[in-house]
Amino acid sequence: MKAIDDYVEEMTGDWTWLHAQNHKWLKNRWQIGPRALGAAPKSIS
Structure with a gap:
C-alpha cells in the first residue's frame, strides 16, 4: 500500500x-492474503 x-x-x-x-502489525496480519490490500488502491485509481 504505497499511499500508507x-x-x-x-x-x-x-x-x-x-x-x-x-x-x-497490519502488514503481518494481512500476510494471510498478501494481495488483499495491495490490489485495492490500484483498482480504484
Missing part, C-alpha cells in the same frame, strides 16, 4: 514510530 508508506514517510517524531509499529 508515503504517509508514514511524511510524518516525524514519536507518532512516526507508533504508526510504523501499527503498520507493521
Whole structure:
C-alpha cells in the first residue's frame, strides 16, 4: 500500500514510530492474503 508508506514517510517524531509499529502489525496480519490490500488502491485509481 504505497499511499500508507508515503504517509508514514511524511510524518516525524514519536507518532512516526507508533504508526510504523501499527503498520507493521497490519502488514503481518494481512500476510494471510498478501494481495488483499495491495490490489485495492490500484483498482480504484
